[in-house]
Amino acid sequence: MVNRRKTTSTGKSKNSGILRTILIVGLSIFVLAAISLSISYFYIKNDRKSAPRISEIDVTKPNPEIEKPIENESKTNQRKSEALALYEGTWVSTANGSMLTLKKDSYLLDFPSVEKKMPLEGHFIVTGNSITFIGSNNEINCGAEPGQYSILIKEKDLILKKSVDKCGKRSNLLEATWFKL
Numbered sequence: 001m002v003n004r005r006k007t008t009s010t011g012k013s014k015n016s017g018i019l020r021t022i023l024i025v026g027l028s029i030f031v032l033a034a035i036s037l038s039i040s041y042f043y044i045k046n047d048r049k050s051a052p053r054i055s056e057i058d059v060t061k062p063n064p065e066i067e068k069p070i071e072n073e074s075k076t077n078q079r080k081s082e083a084l085a086l087y088e089g090t091w092v093s094t095a096n097g098s099m100l101t102l103k104k105d106s107y108l109l110d111f112p113s114v115e116k117k118m119p120l121e122g123h124f125i126v127t128g129n130s131i132t133f134i135g136s137n138n139e140i141n142c143g144a145e146p147g148q149y150s151i152l153i154k155e156k157d158l159i160l161k162k163s164v165d166k167c168g169k170r171s172n173l174l175e176a177t178w179f180k181l
Contacts, residue, residue: 087126087151091158091178098173099181107133109173120170126151130163133170142167149174156180 147165165171
């Protein structure tokens with residue numbers, strides 16, 4: 001009879017057991033991270049307010065803090081449309097170089113620089129000496145909260161001063177002096 005030696009493979013089984021444990025823990029962490037990301041995505045998506053329609057926002061009261069209104073409310077609609085034509089166009093901020101395009105009832109606040117930033121966009125309403133900016137649905141930072149500013153044209157410059165705006169990003173950019181392109 002041939003005598004065989006018994007070999008032990010304890011080193012192999014310990015290594016494969018440790019690798020199996022590490023693999024299971026890593027896979028568990030990956031699955032939990034994927035689940036938490038998907039829950040966060042749907043929670044944030046469903047929690048955002050949708051932008052109100054222009055007809056739902058009360059902008060009939062002009063800002064009382066301004067001493068000198070640009071337009072007297074007793075003037076005709078033709079005068080109001082002429083005043084609105086003063087604001088329409090592309091304006092450049094003297095503070096940071098951002099560009100504000102006002103066209104009919106919509107606005108686009110863009111950042112022509114090296115770094116890529118998402119422009120802010122939505123609608124605006126001019127009432128007397130104030131202008132109200134309402135962000136669109138896809139405006140992540142500001143949501144549907146409107147921001148009201150006093151508006152003044154002085155020596156071909158557009159001056160915006162914040163009255164009420166809860167959106168910090170928009171108010172930091174809009175409260176400035178602008179020149180027309």
